[in-house]
Amino acid sequence: MTVGEDNTNRPGLRRWLPLLAPLLAAAAVATGLAAVLAPRQEIGWFAYAPLSHQTFTSDTIVLMDSGARAGYLLIAIGLLTLAFWFGYRLGARRKAAS
Numbered sequence: 001m002t003v004g005e006d007n008t009n010r011p012g013l014r015r016w017l018p019l020l021a022p023l024l025a026a027a028a029v030a031t032g033l034a035a036v037l038a039p040r041q042e043i044g045w046f047a048y049a050p051l052s053h054q055t056f057t058s059d060t061i062v063l064m065d066s067g068a069r070a071g072y073l074l075i076a077i078g079l080l081t082l083a084f085w086f087g088y089r090l091g092a093r094r095k096a097a098s
Contacts, residue, residue, distance in 0.1 A: 021085045028078030035071030 022082060025078040025081035028074045032071040032074030032078060035067050
């Protein structure tokens, strides 16, 4: 390549560049889903209620580890990126039509 030559004039790169954001967003959503759906180690939890003289157990308590939190964050970032990209493309198409 010589001085002043632009690397973005290659037809292959120019064709894939607009699809970079949705592909990365879809990859983030897929990775987030994999992190959220990964098998977790179950933990037991119980408490002694001294006034009732009974052991309290609960199946409704949800403890979220850092992997699940990261997965939900990746899903949210990916979906927000996809929404932004679709809105931008729709706006650009309407502007070009008018």
